[in-house]
Amino acid sequence: MTTELFDKPDLFQAKRILVVQPHYDDNDIALGGTLAKLATNGAEIFYLTVTDDLVGIIDQSLSEADMLAGLKADLERAGEIIGIKDSFWLGYPDAGKYDYFDVRRDIMQHIRAIQPDFVITCDPWMPYEFHNDHIMAGKAAADAASLYGLLGLQTDPAVDAAYEPFELSGIAFYASAYPNTVVDITAEWGKKRDAVDQYRMQFSAEDMEMLLAHLEMWARQSAADSPFTYAETLKVMHTWQLHLFPDAWKV
Numbered sequence: 001m002t003t004e005l006f007d008k009p010d011l012f013q014a015k016r017i018l019v020v021q022p023h024y025d026d027n028d029i030a031l032g033g034t035l036a037k038l039a040t041n042g043a044e045i046f047y048l049t050v051t052d053d054l055v056g057i058i059d060q061s062l063s064e065a066d067m068l069a070g071l072k073a074d075l076e077r078a079g080e081i082i083g084i085k086d087s088f089w090l091g092y093p094d095a096g097k098y099d100y101f102d103v104r105r106d107i108m109q110h111i112r113a114i115q116p117d118f119v120i121t122c123d124p125w126m127p128y129e130f131h132n133d134h135i136m137a138g139k140a141a142a143d144a145a146s147l148y149g150l151l152g153l154q155t156d157p158a159v160d161a162a163y164e165p166f167e168l169s170g171i172a173f174y175a176s177a178y179p180n181t182v183v184d185i186t187a188e189w190g191k192k193r194d195a196v197d198q199y200r201m202q203f204s205a206e207d208m209e210m211l212l213a214h215l216e217m218w219a220r221q222s223a224a225d226s227p228f229t230y231a232e233t234l235k236v237m238h239t240w241q242l243h244l245f246p247d248a249w250k251v
């Protein structure tokens, strides 16, 4: 075992970050405090939402256009609180049937266009995760973050033609069962709480109260071994650790 194999890149050196989420609220629910901290630190943060997120909307009598507008408005208000620069949607059917390679291609296109130095997503290898959208988004993001430099994998012709080679510094996974990084979000807890509170299309007032109480407990629990009050945890890796490296879970 060498330290190099188990080395991890420094997320807080990142200046451009693409954060890929299955649903419109996952980034802020799992990582809003860290993302607010990274934004304050000067990073440009872009959200990419893989699904259309229509299934969980409380008022299913709304037209699809009104649902999509409502989701976008929720995310924009939350994004202003967190300090994100821009957000994009891929529109795959929430909890539905879609193709893994289409999702990978679209994430790869955004990596080539945005040229982030870090990709963050949900950990697709979390044991006991049933939700296929989470497994698909996290896995496709890890795949795209590893293979985006291979132009034999085509995305949008204009994006591919304009592509200038660059190197990602690393990838980070939230909701990981194997975290290697604890981020102090005590100062950002208020922003996270306010941002999550904007996601009204999918949460009744009562459900939101429960979610926020759960998140506070989770943040306190994540900080249990630390000198601070609230924390979030992440698994931060080099992309080369994502292939043919059986000890990657120990990084």
Ligand SMILES: [Zn+2]
Pocket (backbone or CB within 6 Å): 022, 023, 026, 134
């Ligand atoms: Zn989700």
